[in-house]
Amino acid sequence: MKVGIIIQARMNSARLPGKVLKPLAGKPVLWHVWQRCSRSRLARNIIVATSKERSDDAIATFCRKNKISFFRGDLDNVLKRFYACAAEHTLDVIVRITADCPLIDPFIIDELIKFFKESRADYASNCLRRVFPRGLDCEVFSFALLRQAYQKAKSAREKEHVTPYMIKHGDTAAYTVPKSYQGHWRLTLDDEADYLFLRRIYDKFYGGSGIIDVKQVIKYLKNNPNLNQNSAVIILGGGLAKDKNGRWRSTKYNDQNARPKAYGDYLRVVAASYLYRHNPNWVIALGGHGHLKGAPQAVTLAGVIKQELKKLGVKSSDIIVEGQSGSTFEQLRALARIAKNKNFKKVIIISNAYHLPRVKAMVENFKELGKAFTGINLNYVSAEKIVLKHQPKLWAKIIEAGYKSANIEKIIKSEQQGAKQIKQGTYKLR
Numbered sequence: 001m002k003v004g005i006i007i008q009a010r011m012n013s014a015r016l017p018g019k020v021l022k023p024l025a026g027k028p029v030l031w032h033v034w035q036r037c038s039r040s041r042l043a044r045n046i047i048v049a050t051s052k053e054r055s056d057d058a059i060a061t062f063c064r065k066n067k068i069s070f071f072r073g074d075l076d077n078v079l080k081r082f083y084a085c086a087a088e089h090t091l092d093v094i095v096r097i098t099a100d101c102p103l104i105d106p107f108i109i110d111e112l113i114k115f116f117k118e119s120r121a122d123y124a125s126n127c128l129r130r131v132f133p134r135g136l137d138c139e140v141f142s143f144a145l146l147r148q149a150y151q152k153a154k155s156a157r158e159k160e161h162v163t164p165y166m167i168k169h170g171d172t173a174a175y176t177v178p179k180s181y182q183g184h185w186r187l188t189l190d191d192e193a194d195y196l197f198l199r200r201i202y203d204k205f206y207g208g209s210g211i212i213d214v215k216q217v218i219k220y221l222k223n224n225p226n227l228n229q230n231s232a233v234i235i236l237g238g239g240l241a242k243d244k245n246g247r248w249r250s251t252k253y254n255d256q257n258a259r260p261k262a263y264g265d266y267l268r269v270v271a272a273s274y275l276y277r278h279n280p281n282w283v284i285a286l287g288g289h290g291h292l293k294g295a296p297q298a299v300t301l302a303g304v305i306k307q308e309l310k311k312l313g314v315k316s317s318d319i320i321v322e323g324q325s326g327s328t329f330e331q332l333r334a335l336a337r338i339a340k341n342k343n344f345k346k347v348i349i350i351s352n353a354y355h356l357p358r359v360k361a362m363v364e365n366f367k368e369l370g371k372a373f374t375g376i377n378l379n380y381v382s383a384e385k386i387v388l389k390h391q392p393k394l395w396a397k398i399i400e401a402g403y404k405s406a407n408i409e410k411i412i413k414s415e416q417q418g419a420k421q422i423k424q425g426t427y428k429l430r
Contacts, residue, residue, distance in 0.1 A: 001117075004091040005037045005046045006086065006095070007046065007099050010056055010099075011056050016190065018058075021059070031066065032102040042114070045091065048063050049073065049078075053075045077160070078161070079159045082096070095113065102135075103214050103217065105181070108177060108181065123170040124175055125140065125163075126138055129174040132177045133188075134185075136181065148165075149162075152165065152169075233350060234286065235268050237331065241255040250304060252266055253407060263408055264402055273313060275350075276309075276318070282318055283309060285303075285319060287326075322334045328358065329369075329429050333369065336372035336373050349378060350383055354408060354415050
Protein backbone atom coordinates (compact mmCIF):
# COMPACT_ATOMS: atom_id res chain seq x y z
CA MET A 1 0.00 0.00 0.00
CA LYS A 2 1.65 3.19 -1.22
CA VAL A 3 1.08 6.11 1.14
CA GLY A 4 1.90 9.66 0.10
CA ILE A 5 1.54 13.15 1.53
CA ILE A 6 0.21 15.84 -0.79
CA ILE A 7 0.91 19.37 0.44
CA GLN A 8 -1.59 21.83 -1.01
CA ALA A 9 0.09 25.18 -1.80
CA ARG A 10 -0.71 28.42 -3.62
CA MET A 11 0.52 32.02 -3.63
CA ASN A 12 -2.71 33.95 -4.25
CA SER A 13 -4.16 33.87 -0.74
CA ALA A 14 -6.73 36.67 -0.39
CA ARG A 15 -5.90 37.56 3.22
CA LEU A 16 -2.12 37.05 3.10
CA PRO A 17 -0.71 36.82 -0.44
CA GLY A 18 2.46 34.77 -0.78
CA LYS A 19 2.11 33.37 2.73
CA VAL A 20 3.56 29.92 1.98
CA LEU A 21 6.94 31.44 1.09
CA LYS A 22 7.07 33.98 3.91
CA PRO A 23 10.12 33.44 6.14
CA LEU A 24 10.02 31.83 9.56
CA ALA A 25 13.41 31.78 11.32
CA GLY A 26 15.12 32.37 7.98
CA LYS A 27 13.34 29.63 6.02
CA PRO A 28 10.12 29.76 3.96
CA VAL A 29 6.93 28.44 5.55
CA LEU A 30 6.68 25.76 2.87
CA TRP A 31 10.20 24.57 3.68
CA HIS A 32 9.19 24.00 7.31
CA VAL A 33 5.99 22.21 6.28
CA TRP A 34 7.93 19.90 3.96
CA GLN A 35 10.63 19.25 6.58
CA ARG A 36 8.03 18.31 9.17
CA CYS A 37 6.13 16.04 6.75
CA SER A 38 9.40 14.35 5.76
CA ARG A 39 9.75 13.13 9.37
CA SER A 40 6.79 10.79 8.81
CA ARG A 41 7.84 7.15 8.99
CA LEU A 42 4.78 5.80 7.20
CA ALA A 43 4.50 8.13 4.21
CA ARG A 44 7.31 7.71 1.69
CA ASN A 45 6.17 10.11 -1.01
CA ILE A 46 5.81 13.83 -0.31
CA ILE A 47 4.54 16.01 -3.14
CA VAL A 48 3.76 19.73 -3.20
CA ALA A 49 0.62 20.27 -5.29
CA THR A 50 0.34 23.77 -6.70
CA SER A 51 -1.32 25.29 -9.75
CA LYS A 52 -0.25 25.96 -13.32
CA GLU A 53 -0.90 29.68 -12.89
CA ARG A 54 1.97 32.10 -13.31
CA SER A 55 1.36 33.29 -9.75
CA ASP A 56 2.56 29.90 -8.51
CA ASP A 57 5.79 29.82 -10.54
CA ALA A 58 7.59 30.89 -7.35
CA ILE A 59 6.47 27.68 -5.62
CA ALA A 60 7.69 25.55 -8.52
CA THR A 61 11.02 27.39 -8.51
CA PHE A 62 11.36 26.86 -4.75
CA CYS A 63 10.65 23.14 -5.10
CA ARG A 64 13.17 22.69 -7.94
CA LYS A 65 15.85 24.54 -5.99
CA ASN A 66 15.28 22.37 -2.91
CA LYS A 67 14.81 19.11 -4.85
CA ILE A 68 11.23 18.73 -3.61
CA SER A 69 8.79 16.74 -5.72
CA PHE A 70 5.95 18.92 -7.00
CA PHE A 71 2.90 18.74 -9.25
CA ARG A 72 1.08 21.54 -11.07
CA GLY A 73 -2.63 21.39 -11.80
CA ASP A 74 -5.87 23.35 -11.76
CA LEU A 75 -5.95 26.50 -9.62
CA ASP A 76 -9.59 26.56 -8.53
CA ASN A 77 -10.56 22.89 -8.88
CA VAL A 78 -8.21 21.65 -6.18
CA LEU A 79 -10.02 18.31 -6.05
CA LYS A 80 -9.01 17.72 -9.68
CA ARG A 81 -5.46 18.77 -8.82
CA PHE A 82 -5.30 16.24 -5.98
CA TYR A 83 -6.73 13.44 -8.11
CA ALA A 84 -4.31 14.06 -10.98
CA CYS A 85 -1.36 14.33 -8.56
CA ALA A 86 -2.26 11.11 -6.73
CA ALA A 87 -2.84 9.28 -10.01
CA GLU A 88 0.50 10.41 -11.44
CA HIS A 89 2.31 9.13 -8.35
CA THR A 90 0.17 5.94 -8.14
CA LEU A 91 -0.78 6.55 -4.52
CA ASP A 92 -3.12 4.14 -2.74
CA VAL A 93 -3.55 6.33 0.35
CA ILE A 94 -3.32 10.11 0.42
CA VAL A 95 -2.51 12.33 3.39
CA ARG A 96 -3.77 15.86 2.78
CA ILE A 97 -1.79 18.69 4.37
CA THR A 98 -2.09 22.40 3.59
CA ALA A 99 1.02 24.57 3.23
CA ASP A 100 -0.22 27.12 5.77
CA CYS A 101 0.45 24.75 8.71
CA PRO A 102 4.14 25.24 9.61
CA LEU A 103 3.72 23.29 12.87
CA ILE A 104 2.05 20.22 11.36
CA ASP A 105 3.19 17.27 13.45
CA PRO A 106 4.76 14.08 11.98
CA PHE A 107 3.68 12.04 14.99
CA ILE A 108 0.03 13.00 14.40
CA ILE A 109 0.42 12.20 10.69
CA ASP A 110 1.72 8.70 11.45
CA GLU A 111 -0.83 8.04 14.18
CA LEU A 112 -3.61 9.06 11.81
CA ILE A 113 -2.27 6.78 9.05
CA LYS A 114 -2.23 3.86 11.51
CA PHE A 115 -5.73 4.75 12.70
CA PHE A 116 -6.94 4.92 9.09
CA LYS A 117 -5.63 1.43 8.34
CA GLU A 118 -6.99 -0.08 11.56
CA SER A 119 -10.41 1.53 11.19
CA ARG A 120 -10.87 0.14 7.66
CA ALA A 121 -12.60 3.43 6.80
CA ASP A 122 -11.91 5.17 3.52
CA TYR A 123 -11.59 8.61 5.17
CA ALA A 124 -10.09 9.48 8.57
CA SER A 125 -9.27 12.84 10.09
CA ASN A 126 -8.57 14.66 13.33
CA CYS A 127 -10.85 17.46 12.02
CA LEU A 128 -14.10 15.55 12.57
CA ARG A 129 -13.74 15.94 16.34
CA ARG A 130 -11.73 19.12 16.84
CA VAL A 131 -10.00 19.31 20.21
CA PHE A 132 -6.63 20.50 18.93
CA PRO A 133 -5.14 23.83 17.73
CA ARG A 134 -5.90 24.93 14.19
CA GLY A 135 -2.80 24.21 12.18
CA LEU A 136 -2.47 20.53 13.11
CA ASP A 137 -5.22 19.52 10.67
CA CYS A 138 -4.65 16.24 8.87
CA GLU A 139 -6.83 14.10 6.58
CA VAL A 140 -6.19 10.59 5.20
CA PHE A 141 -8.28 8.98 2.48
CA SER A 142 -8.12 6.21 -0.10
CA PHE A 143 -7.44 6.79 -3.76
CA ALA A 144 -10.70 5.02 -4.53
CA LEU A 145 -12.69 7.58 -2.54
CA LEU A 146 -10.69 10.44 -4.08
CA ARG A 147 -11.53 9.11 -7.56
CA GLN A 148 -15.20 8.85 -6.64
CA ALA A 149 -15.19 12.45 -5.36
CA TYR A 150 -13.44 13.65 -8.51
CA GLN A 151 -16.01 11.94 -10.72
CA LYS A 152 -19.15 12.88 -8.79
CA ALA A 153 -18.54 16.14 -6.93
CA LYS A 154 -20.64 18.95 -8.38
CA SER A 155 -20.47 22.07 -6.19
CA ALA A 156 -17.73 24.68 -6.29
CA ARG A 157 -17.17 24.12 -2.56
CA GLU A 158 -16.57 20.40 -3.05
CA LYS A 159 -14.06 21.11 -5.81
CA GLU A 160 -12.22 23.89 -4.00
CA HIS A 161 -11.90 22.25 -0.58
CA VAL A 162 -11.16 18.69 -1.76
CA THR A 163 -12.79 16.63 1.00
CA PRO A 164 -16.42 17.83 1.60
CA TYR A 165 -17.80 15.19 -0.80
CA MET A 166 -15.70 12.46 0.88
CA ILE A 167 -16.91 13.42 4.35
CA LYS A 168 -20.53 13.39 3.19
CA HIS A 169 -20.45 10.17 1.15
CA GLY A 170 -17.50 8.18 2.46
CA ASP A 171 -17.05 5.76 5.35
CA THR A 172 -15.46 8.15 7.84
CA ALA A 173 -13.58 7.69 11.11
CA ALA A 174 -12.77 10.43 13.63
CA TYR A 175 -9.32 10.40 15.23
CA THR A 176 -8.80 12.18 18.57
CA VAL A 177 -5.33 13.56 19.21
CA PRO A 178 -3.60 12.81 22.56
CA LYS A 179 -4.16 15.21 25.45
CA SER A 180 -0.67 16.68 25.10
CA TYR A 181 -1.75 18.02 21.69
CA GLN A 182 -5.13 19.36 22.72
CA GLY A 183 -6.04 23.05 22.95
CA HIS A 184 -7.77 25.78 21.00
CA TRP A 185 -5.02 28.12 19.80
CA ARG A 186 -4.31 29.19 16.25
CA LEU A 187 -1.11 27.64 14.91
CA THR A 188 -2.12 28.12 11.30
CA LEU A 189 -1.21 30.90 8.87
CA ASP A 190 -4.24 32.72 7.56
CA ASP A 191 -3.55 36.43 8.09
CA GLU A 192 -0.95 38.92 9.26
CA ALA A 193 -1.71 38.36 12.97
CA ASP A 194 -1.15 34.61 12.53
CA TYR A 195 2.14 35.30 10.79
CA LEU A 196 3.40 37.60 13.53
CA PHE A 197 2.44 35.02 16.15
CA LEU A 198 4.07 32.11 14.32
CA ARG A 199 7.19 34.19 13.77
CA ARG A 200 7.47 34.67 17.51
CA ILE A 201 6.94 30.95 18.12
CA TYR A 202 9.70 30.09 15.66
CA ASP A 203 12.02 32.74 17.11
CA LYS A 204 11.53 31.21 20.55
CA PHE A 205 11.58 27.48 19.78
CA TYR A 206 13.43 26.88 16.52
CA GLY A 207 17.08 26.07 17.03
CA GLY A 208 18.20 26.21 13.41
CA SER A 209 18.04 22.47 12.81
CA GLY A 210 15.54 19.70 13.39
CA ILE A 211 11.91 20.62 13.97
CA ILE A 212 9.96 22.32 16.75
CA ASP A 213 8.26 20.00 19.24
CA VAL A 214 4.61 21.04 19.05
CA LYS A 215 3.91 19.58 22.49
CA GLN A 216 6.38 22.08 23.97
CA VAL A 217 4.66 24.94 22.14
CA ILE A 218 1.26 23.86 23.47
CA LYS A 219 2.67 23.49 26.98
CA TYR A 220 4.11 27.02 26.72
CA LEU A 221 0.76 28.41 25.57
CA LYS A 222 -1.05 26.64 28.41
CA ASN A 223 1.41 28.10 30.93
CA ASN A 224 0.99 31.59 29.46
CA PRO A 225 -2.80 31.95 29.15
CA ASN A 226 -2.58 35.73 28.64
CA LEU A 227 -0.40 35.36 25.59
CA ASN A 228 -2.69 36.61 22.87
CA GLN A 229 -1.69 36.54 19.22
CA ASN A 230 -4.42 39.06 18.40
CA SER A 231 -3.45 41.80 20.83
CA ALA A 232 -0.96 44.63 20.96
CA VAL A 233 0.43 47.31 23.28
CA ILE A 234 0.32 50.81 21.80
CA ILE A 235 2.63 53.70 22.63
CA LEU A 236 1.32 57.09 21.56
CA GLY A 237 4.30 59.22 20.65
CA GLY A 238 4.55 62.67 22.21
CA GLY A 239 7.70 64.75 22.38
CA LEU A 240 11.43 64.47 21.83
CA ALA A 241 14.40 66.08 23.53
CA LYS A 242 18.15 65.84 23.02
CA ASP A 243 20.47 64.23 25.53
CA LYS A 244 23.84 65.73 26.47
CA ASN A 245 25.43 64.02 23.47
CA GLY A 246 22.96 65.57 21.06
CA ARG A 247 20.96 62.37 20.46
CA TRP A 248 17.17 62.46 20.33
CA ARG A 249 15.24 60.66 23.07
CA SER A 250 11.73 60.57 24.55
CA THR A 251 11.01 63.42 26.95
CA LYS A 252 11.20 63.37 30.72
CA TYR A 253 9.05 65.41 33.09
CA ASN A 254 11.66 68.08 33.67
CA ASP A 255 12.86 68.67 30.10
CA GLN A 256 13.03 72.32 29.10
CA ASN A 257 13.76 71.75 25.41
CA ALA A 258 10.96 69.30 24.61
CA ARG A 259 9.69 69.52 21.04
CA PRO A 260 6.71 69.67 20.96
CA LYS A 261 5.75 70.58 24.53
CA ALA A 262 4.97 67.05 25.71
CA TYR A 263 6.58 65.73 28.87
CA GLY A 264 7.13 62.41 30.58
CA ASP A 265 6.94 60.43 27.34
CA TYR A 266 9.81 58.11 28.28
CA LEU A 267 7.54 56.70 30.97
CA ARG A 268 5.28 55.39 28.19
CA VAL A 269 8.21 53.45 26.75
CA VAL A 270 9.19 52.00 30.14
CA ALA A 271 5.56 51.04 30.85
CA ALA A 272 5.29 49.20 27.54
CA SER A 273 8.50 47.29 28.27
CA TYR A 274 7.09 46.20 31.64
CA LEU A 275 3.92 44.87 30.00
CA TYR A 276 5.97 43.13 27.33
CA ARG A 277 8.21 41.48 29.91
CA HIS A 278 5.20 40.20 31.83
CA ASN A 279 3.20 39.11 28.80
CA PRO A 280 5.04 39.34 25.45
CA ASN A 281 2.83 40.90 22.81
CA TRP A 282 3.27 43.16 19.83
CA VAL A 283 4.30 46.70 20.63
CA ILE A 284 3.25 49.43 18.21
CA ALA A 285 5.15 52.72 18.32
CA LEU A 286 3.29 55.64 16.77
CA GLY A 287 4.54 59.05 15.71
CA GLY A 288 6.16 60.68 12.70
CA HIS A 289 8.61 63.53 12.24
CA GLY A 290 6.42 66.07 14.03
CA HIS A 291 8.27 69.36 14.40
CA LEU A 292 11.21 67.89 12.45
CA LYS A 293 9.08 67.38 9.35
CA GLY A 294 10.97 68.36 6.26
CA ALA A 295 14.38 68.23 7.92
CA PRO A 296 16.93 66.04 6.07
CA GLN A 297 17.34 62.58 7.66
CA ALA A 298 15.08 63.63 10.53
CA VAL A 299 14.25 61.06 13.18
CA THR A 300 10.67 60.01 13.87
CA LEU A 301 9.02 59.65 17.25
CA ALA A 302 8.30 55.99 16.51
CA GLY A 303 11.89 55.38 15.43
CA VAL A 304 13.27 56.82 18.66
CA ILE A 305 10.74 54.83 20.71
CA LYS A 306 11.77 51.61 18.96
CA GLN A 307 15.43 52.10 19.84
CA GLU A 308 14.50 52.76 23.47
CA LEU A 309 12.27 49.69 23.58
CA LYS A 310 15.10 47.51 22.26
CA LYS A 311 17.42 48.78 25.01
CA LEU A 312 14.73 47.78 27.52
CA GLY A 313 14.59 44.21 26.22
CA VAL A 314 11.80 44.29 23.63
CA LYS A 315 12.68 42.23 20.56
CA SER A 316 12.95 44.24 17.36
CA SER A 317 10.79 41.67 15.56
CA ASP A 318 7.97 42.34 18.05
CA ILE A 319 7.91 46.10 17.40
CA ILE A 320 5.69 47.63 14.73
CA VAL A 321 6.71 51.16 13.76
CA GLU A 322 4.32 53.75 12.28
CA GLY A 323 6.33 56.85 11.49
CA GLN A 324 3.94 59.00 9.46
CA SER A 325 1.28 60.28 11.87
CA GLY A 326 1.56 63.56 13.75
CA SER A 327 -1.21 64.63 16.12
CA THR A 328 -3.00 62.37 18.58
CA PHE A 329 -5.94 62.14 16.18
CA GLU A 330 -3.65 61.08 13.32
CA GLN A 331 -1.98 58.50 15.54
CA LEU A 332 -5.33 57.00 16.53
CA ARG A 333 -6.40 56.86 12.91
CA ALA A 334 -3.14 55.11 11.99
CA LEU A 335 -3.59 52.72 14.92
CA ALA A 336 -7.07 51.74 13.74
CA ARG A 337 -5.71 51.01 10.28
CA ILE A 338 -2.87 48.85 11.65
CA ALA A 339 -5.18 46.98 14.02
CA LYS A 340 -7.58 46.16 11.18
CA ASN A 341 -4.82 45.11 8.79
CA LYS A 342 -3.18 42.84 11.35
CA ASN A 343 -6.46 41.58 12.80
CA PHE A 344 -5.73 42.77 16.35
CA LYS A 345 -8.84 42.26 18.48
CA LYS A 346 -7.50 43.91 21.64
CA VAL A 347 -5.17 46.86 22.04
CA ILE A 348 -3.78 48.48 25.18
CA ILE A 349 -3.19 52.19 24.60
CA ILE A 350 -0.44 53.59 26.81
CA SER A 351 0.04 57.28 27.41
CA ASN A 352 0.52 59.59 30.37
CA ALA A 353 -2.37 60.01 32.81
CA TYR A 354 -2.74 63.68 31.81
CA HIS A 355 -3.17 62.71 28.13
CA LEU A 356 -5.54 59.72 28.23
CA PRO A 357 -8.81 61.64 28.89
CA ARG A 358 -8.39 63.52 25.60
CA VAL A 359 -7.45 60.31 23.80
CA LYS A 360 -10.56 58.55 25.07
CA ALA A 361 -12.74 61.56 24.28
CA MET A 362 -11.55 61.51 20.68
CA VAL A 363 -12.43 57.84 20.19
CA GLU A 364 -15.82 58.25 21.83
CA ASN A 365 -16.84 61.51 20.14
CA PHE A 366 -15.28 61.53 16.68
CA LYS A 367 -17.43 59.34 14.43
CA GLU A 368 -14.54 58.50 12.12
CA LEU A 369 -12.53 57.00 14.97
CA GLY A 370 -15.51 55.29 16.56
CA LYS A 371 -16.30 53.55 13.30
CA ALA A 372 -12.65 52.69 12.63
CA PHE A 373 -12.29 50.94 16.00
CA THR A 374 -15.48 48.88 15.66
CA GLY A 375 -14.80 45.30 16.76
CA ILE A 376 -11.57 46.22 18.56
CA ASN A 377 -11.41 46.09 22.36
CA LEU A 378 -9.65 49.28 23.49
CA ASN A 379 -8.03 49.53 26.91
CA TYR A 380 -6.60 52.84 28.13
CA VAL A 381 -3.84 52.48 30.73
CA SER A 382 -1.66 55.27 32.09
CA ALA A 383 2.09 54.83 32.00
CA GLU A 384 2.24 56.11 35.57
CA LYS A 385 -0.10 53.37 36.81
CA ILE A 386 1.92 50.62 35.11
CA VAL A 387 5.35 51.65 36.36
CA LEU A 388 4.06 52.24 39.89
CA LYS A 389 2.65 48.73 39.90
CA HIS A 390 5.92 47.16 38.80
CA GLN A 391 8.57 49.34 40.49
CA PRO A 392 6.92 51.75 42.95
CA LYS A 393 10.11 52.60 44.84
CA LEU A 394 11.88 53.64 41.67
CA TRP A 395 9.11 55.76 40.18
CA ALA A 396 6.92 57.14 42.98
CA LYS A 397 9.02 60.21 43.81
CA ILE A 398 9.83 60.91 40.15
CA ILE A 399 6.15 60.92 39.20
CA GLU A 400 5.13 62.98 42.23
CA ALA A 401 7.77 65.62 41.47
CA GLY A 402 6.88 65.57 37.78
CA TYR A 403 3.20 66.27 38.37
CA LYS A 404 4.09 69.18 40.62
CA SER A 405 6.28 70.77 37.96
CA ALA A 406 5.20 73.80 35.97
CA ASN A 407 5.57 71.77 32.78
CA ILE A 408 2.94 69.21 33.76
CA GLU A 409 0.61 71.65 35.51
CA LYS A 410 0.40 73.69 32.31
CA ILE A 411 -0.13 70.69 30.06
CA ILE A 412 -2.80 69.22 32.37
CA LYS A 413 -4.89 72.37 31.97
CA SER A 414 -4.45 72.23 28.20
CA GLU A 415 -5.41 68.55 28.04
CA GLN A 416 -8.47 69.07 30.23
CA GLN A 417 -9.62 71.94 28.06
CA GLY A 418 -9.09 69.84 24.93
CA ALA A 419 -11.13 66.91 26.28
CA LYS A 420 -13.92 69.31 27.23
CA GLN A 421 -13.98 70.91 23.79
CA ILE A 422 -14.12 67.50 22.10
CA LYS A 423 -17.17 66.53 24.11
CA GLN A 424 -18.79 69.92 23.36
CA GLY A 425 -18.02 69.64 19.66
CA THR A 426 -15.89 72.79 19.53
CA TYR A 427 -12.44 71.12 19.29
CA LYS A 428 -10.42 72.01 16.21
CA LEU A 429 -8.16 69.34 14.77
CA ARG A 430 -4.68 70.41 13.76
